[in-house]
Amino acid sequence: AQKITQTQPGMFVQEKEAVTLDCTYDTSDQSYGLFWYKQPSSGEMIFLIYQGSYDEQNATEGRYSLNFQKARKSANLVISASQLGDSAMYFCAMRAGNQFYFGTGTSLTVIP
């Protein structure tokens, strides 16, 4: 069975600190892609970062990095130097075959 698990319903982080959002996945496919999206209260799903199953290096996009541990089937998102605008829902997602799976999301609140 394919699935994505996010075990942190809510997280708090102090402004300017780093935070890690957890994501584990389960798939029998050898080729798959992992994604993180940010959804502010306005509703739009904003693509943040992508990691392919065959990529050896962890993906980075500005303040976002993806800590990919293939053997543990985890794809955690690290946000460095948190900003107030980072407060949002964060969804981990996986594409395997023709299917796209979302986790249940983590609500991140950045405290001034």
Add this chain to the structure above:
Amino acid sequence: DTEVTQTPKHLVMGMTNKKSLKCEQHMGHRAMYWYKQKAKKPPELMFVYSYEKLSINESVPSRFSPECPNSSLLNLHLHALQPEDSALYLCASSQALGHRKETQYFGPGTRLLVL
């Protein structure tokens, strides 16, 4: 440019109304998606179009009717909806269907309220 546009942003409709949601992308993407999202839940896939043909229909009630007039446009026709259909409706597009690197780019969504 990774922009997907959706209209309207907000929609209130009665259970006997007929309305349509529109989605447009100009990225040359050949796969387009409709999702339904309830508050504090992940998006639920409704339909997928690949090269303007309906590829996936996730057992959605017939009161929702998708249409893909061309490669840039995707419509969702609504008829005789129920209050439980109130949700955020998200449109997304990707270059093609099925490749593991295919990133879906989302529109801002339409917030639908059914009275």
